[in-house]
Amino acid sequence: MLANFDFDVIRRSLSYLFIDGMTFTVTLTALAAAGGLFFGTMIALMRLSGYRVMGWIAGLYVDFMRSLPLVLVIFWFYFLVPYIGQWITGSSRPIKVGAFASSLITFILFEAAYFSEIMRAGIQSISRGQPAAASALGLTYAQTMRYVVLPQAFRNMLPVLLTQTIVLFQDTSLVYVLSIPDFLGAASKVAQRDGRLVEMYLFAALIYFTISCVASYFVRRLQARISIIR
Amino acid sequence: MNYTWNWHIFLEPNPTGAGTYFDMLLAGLKVTIVTSLTAWVIALICGTIVGILRTLPSKLAGWIGFAYVEFFRNMPLLVQLFLWFFVLPELLPRTIGLWLKQMPNAPFYTAAVGIGLFMSARVAVQLAAGIGSLPRGQKMAATALGLTTLQAYRYVLLPMAFRIILPPLTSEFLNTVKNSAVAITIGLIELTGAARAMQEFSFQVFEAFSAATLMYLVINIIVVIGMRLLERAVAIPGYITGK
Numbered sequence A: 001m002l003a004n005f006d007f008d009v010i011r012r013s014l015s016y017l018f019i020d021g022m023t024f025t026v027t028l029t030a031l032a033a034a035g036g037l038f039f040g041t042m043i044a045l046m047r048l049s050g051y052r053v054m055g056w057i058a059g060l061y062v063d064f065m066r067s068l069p070l071v072l073v074i075f076w077f078y079f080l081v082p083y084i085g086q087w088i089t090g091s092s093r094p095i096k097v098g099a100f101a102s103s104l105i106t107f108i109l110f111e112a113a114y115f116s117e118i119m120r121a122g123i124q125s126i127s128r129g130q131p132a133a134a135s136a137l138g139l140t141y142a143q144t145m146r147y148v149v150l151p152q153a154f155r156n157m158l159p160v161l162l163t164q165t166i167v168l169f170q171d172t173s174l175v176y177v178l179s180i181p182d183f184l185g186a187a188s189k190v191a192q193r194d195g196r197l198v199e200m201y202l203f204a205a206l207i208y209f210t211i212s213c214v215a216s217y218f219v220r221r222l223q224a225r226i227s228i229i230r
Numbered sequence B: 001m002n003y004t005w006n007w008h009i010f011l012e013p014n015p016t017g018a019g020t021y022f023d024m025l026l027a028g029l030k031v032t033i034v035t036s037l038t039a040w041v042i043a044l045i046c047g048t049i050v051g052i053l054r055t056l057p058s059k060l061a062g063w064i065g066f067a068y069v070e071f072f073r074n075m076p077l078l079v080q081l082f083l084w085f086f087v088l089p090e091l092l093p094r095t096i097g098l099w100l101k102q103m104p105n106a107p108f109y110t111a112a113v114g115i116g117l118f119m120s121a122r123v124a125v126q127l128a129a130g131i132g133s134l135p136r137g138q139k140m141a142a143t144a145l146g147l148t149t150l151q152a153y154r155y156v157l158l159p160m161a162f163r164i165i166l167p168p169l170t171s172e173f174l175n176t177v178k179n180s181a182v183a184i185t186i187g188l189i190e191l192t193g194a195a196r197a198m199q200e201f202s203f204q205v206f207e208a209f210s211a212a213t214l215m216y217l218v219i220n221i222i223v224v225i226g227m228r229l230l231e232r233a234v235a236i237p238g239y240i241t242g243k
Helices: A007-047 A052-066 A070-089 A099-124 A129-136 A141-178 A183-194 A197-229 B007-011 B021-055 B059-073 B077-091 B094-102 B106-133 B136-144 B149-164 B166-186 B191-202 B205-234
Strands: none
Touching: A007 A052, A007 A099, A007 A141, A007 A183, A007 A197, A052 A099, A070 A099, A070 A141, A070 B166, A070 B191, A070 B205, A099 A141, A129 A141, A141 A183, A141 A197, A141 B077, A141 B166, A183 A197, A183 B077, A197 B059, A197 B077, B007 B021, B007 B205, B021 B059, B021 B106, B021 B149, B021 B166, B021 B191, B021 B205, B059 B106, B077 B094, B077 B106, B077 B166, B094 B106, B106 B149, B106 B166, B136 B149, B149 B166, B166 B191, B166 B205, B191 B205
């Protein structure tokens, strides 16, 4: 079983796997998490703003995104983004969008729905007295959010946000459906070129497993530290 | 936008020779539903066993439950499906491996088992949390009545815990439906796969994906309404959701 296991194929492709593949995966994860968090917070604020129409639109967006499979959303944006780009820039034909830009836009918009639910829970966990005290001090709504509510909400929800980022890290492997060489895509390319599916997929699984395990261990430790302070 | 819309495409015959493009999507929808339900049954069975293991006083059982959950939670579903589909047959003895590879509908079985096990880890976590949320007195009272551990779980703890975790289980089931789309990577023609195939044959990208999107939304709405009715039917009196 392991007798004809070819470890050399892994060693030979290490630089391609990590320098090309993992860089793509990590960059996509980091940027999508940052963008998703930003837009997610905006959506959460819209939902809690008290303006009916805005809350309704935000709620609809979140429910819509959360009821679709990520694979379908990836396909949607892959085909849609060139047309949106054409519409924005006003050019005469659909613009060319790179694989990275297309998947980044997809993940930001998709994750924003999930991050917004986390931020909404975080904002709702702040006691009513806090914004009341802030407005008694003369802070505007924007200042109340910026200096009082959001920092606390963000801090309370940090473990959940990070866990969602780990899920996002795993989900980025789905760009495989667009034949983009992320970490898994790179492993798969080598696997198919050299006919070494077993070695490459086991290795990819091991790497994903190790990174996610270590990351969730640190999240658990962080959670323990935060919950003591509160 | 210089995209030419053609909503009549759904009524045109598809190139596989079996009905229209709409029939093709419906066939995909059927595969999605069957795969999700099969996976969900596996997830519930395995998830219940592992969830119980995590709440038993035995250290070993707790450790096994922990390892199981960590194993299935820390790998992308796509990678897990590849492991089951491409790697497992190679690692097994030759005859069994060959049998696995030549099985008709291999993508379906792989997807059902792979997604089922992936989701079972999540079900286990929810169930363990549900059992943990019960007052300690429940287990004690069951023991005082002379129930064995098995009976205590069967008649006291599980019926309570499952009702408490019904809302998170609903979203886990919806996640199962959504995750079934990942099986497109091992060649299962489920709803997303059918939409993709339709797009490749007919070049009507947005019609195909719109229809698939609509079908996913309908599945979601039906499941949410159905589960809400179920929740109301089995609500525990005295709890917030109870009568």
